Amino acid sequence: MTSTTATAPPPPLMRLSSDNWKLAILVGLVVSVIAGAVLPAAASFWVIGAMAAMVAAAFVVNAYRRKYYGGLLVAPAIAVLFVMNIFPLLWSLGLSFFAYQSNQQSIRFVGLANYIKVLTNDIAAPANWAALVNTAMFVILTVTAQMVVGFLLAMLFAKQFPLRKYLLILVLTPMMLSVVASGVFFTYYYDPTFGILSYVVNAITGGQFILMSSKVGAVTGIVFADAWMWSPFVMLLVLAGLVSVPKYLYEAAAIDRVSKWRQFWTITFPYIRGLLMLALLFRTIEAFKLADLVILLTKGGNDTMTISYHLIRIANEQNKTSEGAAISYLMLFMVIVLTNLYLYIANRRSQGA
Template sequence: MLVLPPVSVPSLRTSPTLLEISADNWRLASLVGVVVSALAVAALPADVAFWIVGALVALVAVAFVVNAYRRRYYGGLLVAPAIAVLFAMNIFPLLWSLGLSFFAYQSNRQSIWFVGLNNYIKVLTNDIAAADNWHALINTGMFVVLTVSAQMIVGFMLAMLFAKQFPLRKYLLILVLTPMMLSVVASGVFFTYYYDPTFGILSYAINSIAGGQFILMDSKAGAVAGIVFADAWMWSPFVMLLVLAGLVSVPKYLYEAAAIDRVSAWRRFWTITFPYIRGLLMLALLFRTIEAFKLADLVILLTKGGNDTMTISYHLIRIANEQNKTSEGAAISYIMLFMVIVLTNLYLYLANRRTRES
């Protein structure tokens, strides 16, 4: 009988306790990092506190890496570089701007001091600042409703059209998708010339019919219509792609059975087509609503906020960059982030509720 020698399997090191001093004790490192960072921010000058917080972040990262190595979490080590890049490019600027919202800081000055929630209170309750902020937010809500509605309707109609086979379909599909591939700046410049009252195509067409000079951006209604049309022209193809993905996934035999039963077109759409595209429509609605809250580039290029078209994102840019009120801009941006999170959670709640009911 062949007896194999025992194979020694290296045992994994048990996790250190909270207060055990060890290179892989990420719990202790995280606790020390949070406490010392808070004390440094509150008690030390900003330039000193910055380097202390950075060193503590590096300490916590090293503790996590050593912990993963000793416990053979090689998968975590493999994704660690990607996580580091994500932290440097996304998470750190997010946390840094959050910290700035609790300080009095202007980009054109060197002084900085802790003010707590004063920036949030100022942008919400100060007579002049709050009035401008709320007015820009109301304009943003108007653009969100108009642009998202236009994109959903146009995108849905385009998807219904391209779900059918017809001559030159693929070439027309490429042509329809072209606006989505362009940069926002290129689209904004194009519509600037398109709406130009002197040599724009729209003005030339209307002048040839009605006579006289036509200036679309001369009123709030015209300016809003121009921005909504430009935004819908760019992003309706995105909605179309999502809806089209649902339409092509509908089994053909369901339509064949409905044709045999002589089901009406409306009932066929409501009972067969719509259940397959409902989730994608809701997803498109969520994505485009979030993006509509950030509408600023088209406003800058087409109206520069004139004719009462100032959005909260453009207002934020003017406060933070043109007026150098960095901390107030950070506070407004986090109020916007809170609103988007609330809307997203409301969407997820409604989607989950509908799923449970179905």
């Protein structure tokens, strides 16, 4: 009589199989970290790319064997998303831990040195913090202007009046233009020699008017240009909420002789509150990346340098690629914190309601 001893199967994570995506991710991460720290940049690029392809193949095989055909259908879109967005994001994150300049071939691992330099360096830190303060100022001013103007436009176009459709198309036109086109337009608009604004002010005061000659004027010009472009976006979101309010609610309120102000707070505002918060979130994130209008109108002069424009100058003009990557991820961290703070406040209000 013979007895056989059954061997225990390996744990799921360590099971060697073409569909074991968990093991593929673990191996891919370990090999990618080692390759990034040890191998040259050209070699580590291909090694990390091979690891990403291995993980993707494991996901595809797993989905096929388990008959997750829906996942297979969206796999090409996910692959494009990874190649165009996720991989460059992860690559730049790894680059922020190295000392690398785009005009040089040498690269070496420095850990958190780039982040420490950005936050504490006697030369770099003051410029970074000044640009960050200017960015916060632009976020507050531009978003406030866009929310107010967009809300007032939405209240106006929610009513029917002659030529409403044509005026609505005219108001939406700035949002359809490219930022470069709008910036060039306002460059001529603010021009002290033949600009429309300067011509009108000169006709009234009799003296030359240069809007961009001071920080207040430069900030006002940038805020006005940005609000002119993106207030229609806020208007569209609010207008979508206004047209969805049932008419019978206003009719019942009119029968009860409820004031217009109370109708707004009890009927209109609950329908547009969520859309207003959504517009606030979108425009805050976009305003945090403000750089194009600053480049076109002031080139950072008169203390209008934003953190995004400062990042462009460091990474592209000064070729400090790794330092620019560190600044960009600090910006990403701040945007994530602001977004989560917004979601927390929105959830608290919805629970309270």
